[in-house]
């Protein structure tokens with residue numbers, strides 16, 4: 584949900600789209616800087632959220648954040664950005680922060696994971712309030728880290744296994760990375776892997792996106808629910824699975840027409856039984 588004009592308008596926009604939870608970028612998703620929130624905006628945000636009964640709230644980190652970067656300057660800026668986002672989550676009572684693990688500059692997975700873990704240890708010195716920092720699985724293009732549950736599990740382990748770290752499971756990214764969520768057996772295998780490598784209890788948020796790219800294509804192209812390669816049947820199994828059905832879901836599907844979000848949410852809700 585956009586925070587354009589006023590932070591608190593994100594709540595109104597979420598309500599208009601029939602949301603039970605929503606995600607915001609605290610500033611320009613493609614910039615470093617996110618300005619401070621004016622205290623009056625924060626008060627209004629919290630009041631409107633309470634009145635609307637909407638939650639959890641998810642804060643997505645800017646895309647530039649890369650704790651795995653080979654350039655120390657980029658790592659430093661990423662840590663500053665993360666600490667700023669954590670402070671904002673505390674102020675807003677946002678339950679979750681979501682970040683992409685990052686991209687190693689070509690010196691390999693192990694070195695990249697070590698840098699992310701070191702960066703996370705630094706960020707974890709902050710007061711998180713009630714919020715958790717979730718690592719999002721990725722489609723795995725180029726030097727991107729976090730396309731396997733094993734890598735995300737290693738990052739969390741090397742960062743000390745802190746209870747404030749978790750997983751944001753993006754269905755499009757997982758499918759593009761080779762996890763066949765269109766098949767029942769594929770979904771079961773994916774969830775077993777999450778449980779083995781990370782622990783299903785750490786899976787807190789699902790980014791429910793259909794996928795335009797083929798299985799294992801590593802193409803990060805989101806599609807409307809039911810119109811991609813995961814398909815309606817795939818989402819029916821996802822939203823009803825005992826390990827997933829009570830989790831917070833966020834859609835990041837294409838948003839061209841004003842009612843696109845409404846339609847995608849309705850399609851997901853139509854799949855849900857009981």
Ligand SMILES: [Zn+2]
Pocket residue numbers: 719753790835
């Ligand atoms: Zn996502």
